[in-house]
Amino acid sequence: MVQKDTPNERAEAKRPRGRPRAYDTDEALARARDTFWQSGYSATTLDELSAATGMNRPSLYGAFGDKRALYLATLERYVDANRAAMDEALGRNLPLGEALQHVYDLALGLYFAAGSAPKGCFLIGTAAVEAINDDAVRSILAKGLQAFDRSFERRFSRAQRDGELDPNADPALLAKLASAILHTLAVRSRAGDTRATLRATAQAGVAMLCAAGTAASRR
Numbered sequence: 001m002v003q004k005d006t007p008n009e010r011a012e013a014k015r016p017r018g019r020p021r022a023y024d025t026d027e028a029l030a031r032a033r034d035t036f037w038q039s040g041y042s043a044t045t046l047d048e049l050s051a052a053t054g055m056n057r058p059s060l061y062g063a064f065g066d067k068r069a070l071y072l073a074t075l076e077r078y079v080d081a082n083r084a085a086m087d088e089a090l091g092r093n094l095p096l097g098e099a100l101q102h103v104y105d106l107a108l109g110l111y112f113a114a115g116s117a118p119k120g121c122f123l124i125g126t127a128a129v130e131a132i133n134d135d136a137v138r139s140i141l142a143k144g145l146q147a148f149d150r151s152f153e154r155r156f157s158r159a160q161r162d163g164e165l166d167p168n169a170d171p172a173l174l175a176k177l178a179s180a181i182l183h184t185l186a187v188r189s190r191a192g193d194t195r196a197t198l199r200a201t202a203q204a205g206v207a208m209l210c211a212a213g214t215a216a217s218r219r
Contacts, residue, residue: 035052036071036074037126075141075144079147085106089102100210101206104185120189121183178205184201185198
């Protein structure tokens, strides 16, 4: 049996709530992320977050909690999205070198987004600063870096099974080196290196990684 609403309940249902329902969670988090990305966590104000998301302070608090909780949510989503993108890129049926270069090209496309100054990696550029004094940020940073390592490691292990890498190569070690190249692209893009220069760096890194993997038995 469906219970009918009383007049008081109908009036209550029509009454505006404290948080508008028109906001889109994904869009709000993306705009908050971009605001933190631009200014860093500490320098970003609630007024800036409110303006970016189109939500007033009570709405922000109601939807996401305080500024720190919002920042943590943006970090988590960034890590998840980039891990998925890496897995998709590395999972393509490409030779190892092309797969690695594809990941670095995707990263450079993100770091050098059209219409804005080079901004590097959101995780490395902001969380590396806040991790010193915030255990939760440090945990997300570590989890993100480890996830990227694992994505690379799976691809190197696959290359080893397919005969692209020497059986004596160490996929875990190669993965950390591959991640280190990614970190370099992130930091140097913010420091002023050009996209062309960084792509050349990535190409040299890919050649080094592939050579190291195939030369393992000769060491």
